Amino acid sequence: MSHSIFDMIFCFFSPKDFPKLKNDAFLRACHGQETNHVPVWCMRQAGRYLPEFREFRAGKDFFETCRSPAACCELTLQPLRRFPFDAAIIFSDILVIPQAMGMDVQMVAGKGPTFPEPLKEPEDLLLLQPKVDVNKELGYVFKAITLTRHKLDGKVPLIGFTGAPWTLMAYMIEGGGSTTHSKAKRWLYRHPEASHKLLKMLTDVIVVYLLGQVAAGAQALQVFESHAGCLGPVEFQEFSLPYLRDIARKVKDQLKESGQDVPMIVFAKDGHYGLEDLSQSHYEVVGLDWTIDPRSARERTGGKVSLQGNMDPCALYAPKERISEIVKKMLEGFGTRGYIANLGHGLYPDMDPENDSGEPPSDIRLGDSREGDQTTKWFLHSQVAFFS
Numbered sequence: 001m002s003h004s005i006f007d008m009i010f011c012f013f014s015p016k017d018f019p020k021l022k023n024d025a026f027l028r029a030c031h032g033q034e035t036n037h038v039p040v041w042c043m044r045q046a047g048r049y050l051p052e053f054r055e056f057r058a059g060k061d062f063f064e065t066c067r068s069p070a071a072c073c074e075l076t077l078q079p080l081r082r083f084p085f086d087a088a089i090i091f092s093d094i095l096v097i098p099q100a101m102g103m104d105v106q107m108v109a110g111k112g113p114t115f116p117e118p119l120k121e122p123e124d125l126l127l128l129q130p131k132v133d134v135n136k137e138l139g140y141v142f143k144a145i146t147l148t149r150h151k152l153d154g155k156v157p158l159i160g161f162t163g164a165p166w167t168l169m170a171y172m173i174e175g176g177g178s179t180t181h182s183k184a185k186r187w188l189y190r191h192p193e194a195s196h197k198l199l200k201m202l203t204d205v206i207v208v209y210l211l212g213q214v215a216a217g218a219q220a221l222q223v224f225e226s227h228a229g230c231l232g233p234v235e236f237q238e239f240s241l242p243y244l245r246d247i248a249r250k251v252k253d254q255l256k257e258s259g260q261d262v263p264m265i266v267f268a269k270d271g272h273y274g275l276e277d278l279s280q281s282h283y284e285v286v287g288l289d290w291t292i293d294p295r296s297a298r299e300r301t302g303g304k305v306s307l308q309g310n311m312d313p314c315a316l317y318a319p320k321e322r323i324s325e326i327v328k329k330m331l332e333g334f335g336t337r338g339y340i341a342n343l344g345h346g347l348y349p350d351m352d353p354e355n356d357s358g359e360p361p362s363d364i365r366l367g368d369s370r371e372g373d374q375t376t377k378w379f380l381h382s383q384v385a386f387f388s
């Protein structure tokens with residue numbers, strides 16, 4: 001047979017004639033426009049804290065799952081069947097890019113992502129694909145996005161994403177997770193030229209990859225600089241920020257030519273020293289981790305961007321009343337305009353979604369005297385209290 005079942009599905013679910021969007025609160029908040037409720041989604045909302053996720057993933061290889069558009073679609077939709085999130089994020093992984101560049105990456109149970117042959121010295125850059133055919137290597141992600149956008153039926157917008165160059169570089173050199181990132185940082189200090197070469201190679205692939213995601217149906221894009229925190233301000237200025245800026249500018253320039261407007265979110269975890277710069281780096285939204293106070297984040301970004309975040313995921317272990325207080329404070333600090341409620345990083349696998357304590361109110365409107373309360377309750381009951 002010359003066509004796979006997914007080619008056939010893709011013929012049927014082509015990236016056009018998408019269902020009309022019914023809930024645009026997330027997209028409006030990205031653009032700083034007024035909304036009738038504070039939109040919310042959670043990083044890692046499709047993940048192991050959901051029993052249905054664990055059941056679906058059982059016995060399947062992680063990256064095989066990523067390569068199956070039907071599986072990615074199912075996993076993306078799972079959290080939305082439980083909670084009224086205002087956005088979906090495509091199930092995939094940031095490490096599909098190093099794979100597309102020719103590296104072997106495996107997900108090892110109990111250990112996380114593992115590169116059997118990480119980059120060791122600058123000569124190893126020659127082992128990477130110099131010209132990546134993104135459509136060929138990552139077409140499965142585009143198919144997953146198109147299928148999921150159709151299956152979402154316009155319920156909420158679909159977010160596409162990528163790892164940022166420095167974060168991907170760090171994985172490619174460390175060969176997996178690390179607390180110090182000392183092997184990757186050694187490159188920055190000892191091999192700055194090779195580091196820039198690698199960061200540029202990654203940037204080129206990322207730009208094409210993000211544009212492909214939009215062409216396939218992604219309605220917003222998040223760039224994860226998850227390892228910003230191990231850089232100091234000087235290294236961030238040199239090895240992270242220029243590439244983050246380049247990505248946003250190049251993607252936006254291309255999209256403008258085709259008359260498209262897709263909001264972009266930059267999330268540089270623990271990169272508070274770069275907040276002012278991040279707010280002027282062509283992204284509509286800056287995502288924040290919990291180590292930043294909402295009010296000072298607003299002041300430092302000067303109303304130039306929308307903000308997303310930033311509850312400590314561990315706050316979900318607190319008793320319900322405490323969570324309610326935390327959420328309320330967070331909303332007061334950020335204000336309700338140009339704000340997307342989220343955690344400051346992903347949900348952890350041991351967070352319990354079963355601990356449900358009631359139905360969320362169906363219609364939350366802001367603007368009256370109880371707005372803080374109502375929104376708190378909504379966030380609390382619909383997403384947060386489940387885990388307390």
Ligand SMILES: Cc1c2[nH]c(c1CCC(=O)O)Cc1[nH]c(c(CCC(=O)O)c1C)Cc1[nH]c(c(CCC(=O)O)c1C)Cc1[nH]c(c(C)c1CCC(=O)O)C2
Pocket residue numbers: 042043044045046047048057062089090091092093094095107108109110111112113161177224226346
């Ligand atoms: C650093 C990073 C990775 N992957 C990603 C990042 C950036 C975000 C962040 O900072 O966390 C991005 C990512 N990975 C996944 C998503 C899915 C979408 C969502 O947020 O719902 C997203 C946005 C699925 C996943 N990616 C992964 C899982 C869990 C593994 C599984 O399902 O078996 C999920 C749901 C695996 C993964 N992939 C990665 C790690 C560190 C792990 C965890 C390994 C472990 O704890 O065993 C690399």
